Amino acid sequence: xxxxxxxxxxxxxxxxxxxxxxxxxxxxxxxxxxxxxxxxxxxxxxxxxxxxxxxxxxxxxxxxxxxxxxxxxxxxxxxxxxxxxxxxxxxxxxxxxxxxxxxxxxxxxxxxxxxxxxxxxxxxxxxxxxxxxxxxxxxxxxxxxxxxxxxxxxxxx
Amino acid sequence: xxxxxxxxxxxxxxxxxxxxxxxxxxxxxxxxxxxxxxxxxxxxxxxxxxxxxxxxxxxxxxxxxxxxxxxxxxxxxxxxxxxxxxxxxxxxxxxxxxxxxxxxxxxxxxxxxxxxxxxxxxxxxxxxxxxxxxxxxxxxxxxxxxxxxxxxxxxxxxxxxxxxxxxxxxxxxxxxxxxxxxxxxxxxxxxxxxxxxxxxxxxxxxxxxxxxxxxxxxxxxxxxxxxxxxxxxxxxxxxxxxxxxxxxxxxxxxxxxxxxxxxxxxxxxxxxxxxxxxxxxxxxxxxxxxxxxxxxxxxxxxxxxxxxxxxxxxxxxxxxxxxxxxxxxxxxxxxxxxxxxxxxxxxxxxxxxxxxxxxxxxxxxxxxxxxxxxxxxxxxxxxxxxxxxxxxxxxxxxxxxxxxxxxxxxxxxxxxxxxxxxxxxxxxxxxxxxxxxxxxxxxxxxxxxxxxxxxxxxxxxxxxxxxxxxxxxxxxxxxxxxxxxxxxxxxxxxxxxxxxxxxxxxxxxxxxxxxxxxxxxxxxxxxxxxxxxxxxxxxxxxxxxxxxxxxxxxxxxxxxxxxxxxxxxxxxxxxxxxxxxxxxxxxxxxxxxxxxxxxxxxxxxxxxxxxxxxxxxxxxxxxxxxxxxxxxxxxxxxxxxxxxxxxxxxxxxxxxxxxxxxxxxxxxxxxxxxxxxxxxxxxxxxxxxxxxxxxxxxxxxxxxxxxxxxxxxxxxxxxxxxxxxxxxxxxxxxxxxxxxxxxxxxxxxxxxxxxx
Ligand code: FES
Ligand code: FES
Numbered sequence: 001x002x003x004x005x006x007x008x009x010x011x012x013x014x015x016x017x018x019x020x021x022x023x024x025x026x027x028x029x030x031x032x033x034x035x036x037x038x039x040x041x042x043x044x045x046x047x048x049x050x051x052x053x054x055x056x057x058x059x060x061x062x063x064x065x066x067x068x069x070x071x072x073x074x075x076x077x078x079x080x081x082x083x084x085x086x087x088x089x090x091x092x093x094x095x096x097x098x099x100x101x102x103x104x105x106x107x108x109x110x111x112x113x114x115x116x117x118x119x120x121x122x123x124x125x126x127x128x129x130x131x132x133x134x135x136x137x138x139x140x141x142x143x144x145x146x147x148x149x150x151x152x153x154x155x156x157x
Numbered sequence: 158x159x160x161x162x163x164x165x166x167x168x169x170x171x172x173x174x175x176x177x178x179x180x181x182x183x184x185x186x187x188x189x190x191x192x193x194x195x196x197x198x199x200x201x202x203x204x205x206x207x208x209x210x211x212x213x214x215x216x217x218x219x220x221x222x223x224x225x226x227x228x229x230x231x232x233x234x235x236x237x238x239x240x241x242x243x244x245x246x247x248x249x250x251x252x253x254x255x256x257x258x259x260x261x262x263x264x265x266x267x268x269x270x271x272x273x274x275x276x277x278x279x280x281x282x283x284x285x286x287x288x289x290x291x292x293x294x295x296x297x298x299x300x301x302x303x304x305x306x307x308x309x310x311x312x313x314x315x316x317x318x319x320x321x322x323x324x325x326x327x328x329x330x331x332x333x334x335x336x337x338x339x340x341x342x343x344x345x346x347x348x349x350x351x352x353x354x355x356x357x358x359x360x361x362x363x364x365x366x367x368x369x370x371x372x373x374x375x376x377x378x379x380x381x382x383x384x385x386x387x388x389x390x391x392x393x394x395x396x397x398x399x400x401x402x403x404x405x406x407x408x409x410x411x412x413x414x415x416x417x418x419x420x421x422x423x424x425x426x427x428x429x430x431x432x433x434x435x436x437x438x439x440x441x442x443x444x445x446x447x448x449x450x451x452x453x454x455x456x457x458x459x460x461x462x463x464x465x466x467x468x469x470x471x472x473x474x475x476x477x478x479x480x481x482x483x484x485x486x487x488x489x490x491x492x493x494x495x496x497x498x499x500x501x502x503x504x505x506x507x508x509x510x511x512x513x514x515x516x517x518x519x520x521x522x523x524x525x526x527x528x529x530x531x532x533x534x535x536x537x538x539x540x541x542x543x544x545x546x547x548x549x550x551x552x553x554x555x556x557x558x559x560x561x562x563x564x565x566x567x568x569x570x571x572x573x574x575x576x577x578x579x580x581x582x583x584x585x586x587x588x589x590x591x592x593x594x595x596x597x598x599x600x601x602x603x604x605x606x607x608x609x610x611x612x613x614x615x616x617x618x619x620x621x622x623x624x625x626x627x628x629x630x631x632x633x634x635x636x637x638x639x640x641x642x643x644x645x646x647x648x649x650x651x652x653x654x655x656x657x658x659x660x661x662x663x664x665x666x667x668x669x670x671x672x673x674x675x676x677x678x679x680x681x682x683x684x685x686x687x688x689x690x691x692x693x694x695x696x697x698x699x700x701x702x703x704x705x706x707x708x709x710x711x712x713x714x715x716x717x718x719x720x721x722x723x724x725x726x727x728x729x730x731x732x733x734x735x736x737x738x739x740x741x742x743x744x745x746x747x748x749x750x751x752x753x754x755x756x757x758x759x760x761x762x763x764x765x766x767x768x769x770x771x772x773x774x775x776x777x778x779x780x781x782x783x784x785x786x787x788x789x790x791x792x793x794x795x796x797x798x799x800x801x802x803x804x805x806x807x808x809x810x811x812x813x814x815x816x817x818x819x820x821x822x823x824x825x826x827x828x829x830x831x832x833x834x835x836x837x838x839x840x841x842x843x844x845x846x847x848x849x850x851x852x853x854x855x856x857x858x859x860x861x862x863x864x865x866x867x868x869x870x871x872x873x874x875x876x877x878x879x880x881x882x883x884x885x886x887x888x889x890x891x892x893x894x895x896x897x898x899x900x901x902x903x904x905x906x907x908x909x910x911x912x913x
Contacts, residue, residue, distance in 0.1 A: 020279060027278070030188075035182075036182070037182015037183065040188070040369070040446070041368065041417075041449065042835065043449060044835055046449075046835060047449075047836050078181070078182050086177070086181070090180040094173070094176045096801075099179055100802070101368070101416060101417045101639055101640060102175075102180075102417070103366075103368040104417075106180075109180060129845045131843075131844045131845075133843075134844070135836060137418050137813070138809045139812075140810075140850050142847075142849050143801070143804075143805060
C-alpha cells in the first residue's frame with residue numbers, strides 16, 4: 001500500500017505529511033509528526049488519553065484515521081497554552097494537584113476545555129459525565145473535578 | 158507523641174516542579190522518546206495458556222523487507238540462577254527470564270514467545286504473523302482449589318511445597334505455605350460468646366495504570382547501551398537487564414522517563430531486555446510499547462484468592478481468637494504476596510490467639526506482580542468483613558469493636574516486633590468524630606466501615622544536593638517520581654536549608670548520575686529518599702558552618718545554622734554578619750570550592766500507616782447497581798509533607814479499592830484466555846461512578862524520620878474492599894462474601910435471599 005498525502009491544520013499551522021492508509025491520527029501525531037503530548041492509554045477508544053479536537057469536535061485520536069484529517073483543523077494539547085502562558089485549566093490543574101502521574105492530563109485538559117466552551121457553568125454531575133470517557137487511575141477524580149469547577153469560575157469572571 | 162511542630166514549608170501545597178511540562182504535553186513518558194533511525198519492536202504471545210514449545214522459526218519474519226531483527230527465548234543467554242529477586246515482587250531470576258521470553262514452555266495465555274523489530278509498528282505486527290511456533294498443548298488449571306487437587310496438571314513438575322513439615326515427597330502446584338501463630342486458637346474459640354466462620358473470594362485484578370509499558374533501547378557496537386523506560390526503579394531494571402542479557406552493568410545507562418502510573422506493576426521488567434537485545438541485533442534504537450490488551454494479558458495483575466476466616470468474639474467485643482486460611486493465585490510462576498498478606502491481616506488488633514496460613518499456588522494465569530500493599534487487600538477484606546459481621550451480631554458499633562481491640566504503641570505485632578508509636582486509635586477516633594460519621598445514614602442506604610494497615614519499608618536511597626553559584630539548589634535523587642515526590646523533596650530541602658521552595662528544583666538522576674536507589678515502592682520514597690535528601694542538606698549545613706568558621710576565624714562548633722544562615726553562637730564574635738546560603742555560594746571559590754552535599758542510606762524505621770474508611774452506598778435491588786453516595790478516607794501520614802499529594806494517594810487508592818470491590822475482575826474462559834482484556838470490559842471507575850472522596854489526614858509523627866513521615870501510598874487501597882462490602886450488606890441485609898459486588902452478583906444474591 002502506498003502512503004497518502006495529507007494536508008491539515010494542527011494548532012493553527014499547516015502540516016503536510018505522508019500517511020499509511022491504516023494509520024490512526026494518534027499514530028500520525030506521535031510517530032510521524034513527533035507530537036507526543038497526545039498519549040495512548042488503550043488504542044481502542046476507551047480511555048480518552050488521546051483526546052484531540054477535530055474541526056471543533058472532541059474525538060479520540062486513536063479512533064480517527066490520519067488520512068481522514070485532510071483539510072481539517074486539529075487542536076492538540078501542544079496548542080492549548082497561548083501567548084499569555086498557560087490556559088486557565090492548565091493553571092488550575094497545577095494549583096489543585098489534579099495530576100499525579102500526569103499521563104491522563106493532556107486528555108483531561110482537552111476534554112474539559114471542550115466542555116467549558118460548550119457549557120461555561122456545568123454542575124458537578126455534568127462535569128463527571130462529560131469526563132466519564134477519560135480514565136484516571138491515580139487521582140480518584142476528586143481533584144480533577146475541583147480543578148475544572150474552579151477553572152469554570154475563573155473563565156466566567 | 159511528638160510535639161506538633163510549626164514548619165515553614167512542610168505542610169504547604171506549592172505547584173510541583175514537573176507540573177508545567179505535564180499539563181502542556183512536554184513531559185516524556187516511556188513511549189515518547191524519538192531517536193534518529195529508530196525502529197519498532199513487537200512481541201509474539203502464546204495463544205495457549207499451557208503448552209510445551211516444540212520449535213520457533215523466525216526465518217520467514219526476517220525475510221520480510223523492513224524487518225531488522227527477530228528473536229526468541231533461545232537468543233537469550235542461559236545459565237540464569239535461581240536467586241530471589243527480592244523487594245515487593247516475589248520470584249526468582251530464572252522465572253523472571255521466562256516471563257520476559259518463554260524458553261521451552263508457556264504457562265499462561267499471552268506469555269512472550271518471540272519478538273521482532275521493524276521499520277514501523279505496522280510492519281512489525283505483520284512480521285509477527287510470519288513467525289512459526291509449534292506447540293504441544295497441555296491441560297489448563299485456573300482455580301486455586303482445582304490446582305491443589307492431586308490430579309491437577311502441574312505447571313512446574315519440580316515444585317515441592319516449601320514451608321510444610323515434613324517436606325512433601327510429591328510435586329504440586331503449591332509453591333509455599335506461610336504460617337503465623339500465636340496462643341491457642343481452639344482455646345480462644347472456646348472462650349468466645351460468638352464464633353463465625355465464612356468463605357471469602359477476591360478476584361484477580363490489575364493495577365490499571367493508564368500508561369502501557371514502554372521503552373526505547375539503544376545499544377552501541379562497543380557493548381554499551383542506554384535505555385529510556387517507564388519504571389518504578391531504573392536501578393533494578395538495569396540489574397535485571399544486565400543479568401538477563403549477560404551484560405556488564407557498567408555499560409548500561411537506564412534513564413527513568415516520566416511514569417504514567419505503576420502501583421507496583423512497574424517494578425519488574427518485561428520489555429527492556431527484549432528491546433535491548435533487538436537493538437543489539439539490528440544496530441538501531443528500538444522502541445517498544447505494549448497495547449492495552451498486552452498489558453492485561455501479560456503484565457502482573459494481583460492474585461485472586463479463595464479463603465476462609467473464623468473469628469471468636471466476647472459479648473463486650475473482645476476478639477478471643479482469629480483464623481485465616483487463604484490460597485493466592487501466583488499465576489504461571491511463583492511469587493504471590495502471601496508473606497505480607499499473612500503479616501498484615503491481624504496487625505491492627507491485639508489478638509491473643511490466632512493462626513494465619515497463606516498459600517502461593519501456581520495456576521495458568523499471568524504471573525502476578527506487586528499491586529499497592531500486595532496481599533493485604535485480599536486478606537484484610539476477609540477479616541474486616543467477618544469482624545463487621547460479628548459487630549452486627551453483637552450490636553456493637555464498628556468503630557467501638559475496633560477500638561476495643563486496637564493495637565497501639567507497645568502492642569506486639571502479629572509478625573514479631575513491638576509497635577513503636579502508631580496512629581490506629583487516632584484514626585478510629587477521627588472517624589468517630591467525623592461529621593460524616595455523625596450524620597445519619599441517608600434513607601434507604603447502608604453504611605460500611607473498615608480499617609487498613611501497611612508496614613511501609615525503608616530500603617536504600619541516595620541523594621545529592623548541589624548549591625549553584627548564586628545559592629539556588631538542585632536535588633538529585635534516584636527515585637522515579639510517580640505522584641509528585643519531587644515536590645516533597647523540594648519542600649524537605651527548603652525546610653532543612655531554610656531557603657525558599659522556589660529556589661530549589663529536584664531531578665531524578667539516571668543510573669550513571671546518582672547513587673543506587675531501590676524502587677519507588679513500599680511507600681518508601683518520601684520516607685527513605687526524603688531522609689537522604691534531608692541528610693544531604695545537613696551535610697551542606699555542616700560544610701557551610703565550617704567555611705563560616707574559617708572565614709570568621711572561630712571554631713566550627715561556634716557557628717550555628719539559623720533560618721538559612723550561618724550565625725555565630727551567642728557570645729561569639731558578635732560583630733560578624735550572618736552568612737546566607739547565597740553568600741556562602743558566592744564566596745565558595747575562596748572557601749574550598751563548590752558546595753555539594755550527599756547522603757546514601759538504608760533507611761530504618763519506616764512507620765506503619767493505618768487507615769479507617771467509611772462509606773454510604775445505595776443499592777438498586779432491581780438492577781444490582783451500587784451507588785457510592787459518599788466516601789471518607791482517614792489515614793495516618795505521620796507528617797504530610799505536601800498534603801495535596803497525600804490526599805491524592807488516599808483518593809486514588811480509595812478509587813482503586815472501590816473499583817475492585819464493585820466491578821474489576823479478570824474473567825477467563827475454560828482455556829485460560831482472558832475474556833475482558835480491555836478498558837471497556839475490565840471496567841475501572843470513571844468520574845461518573847464516584848463521589849468526591851473526603852480525606853482526613855491524621856498526623857502521628859514517625860519518630861524515625863526527621864520530619865515524622867510515614868509512607869502513605871499503599872494503605873489507601875485496603876479498607877475500601879470491606880468498607881464497600883459492609884455497606885452493601887447493611888443496605889441490603891445480605892452479606893455477599895465474593896467480590897466484585899457487580900450487578901449480576903448482587904441481583905443473584907438478593908434473589909437467593911428472597912427465596913430462602
Ligand atoms: S488511546 Fe484513544 S481512547 Fe485510549
Ligand atoms: S494522574 Fe495518573 S492516570 Fe491520571
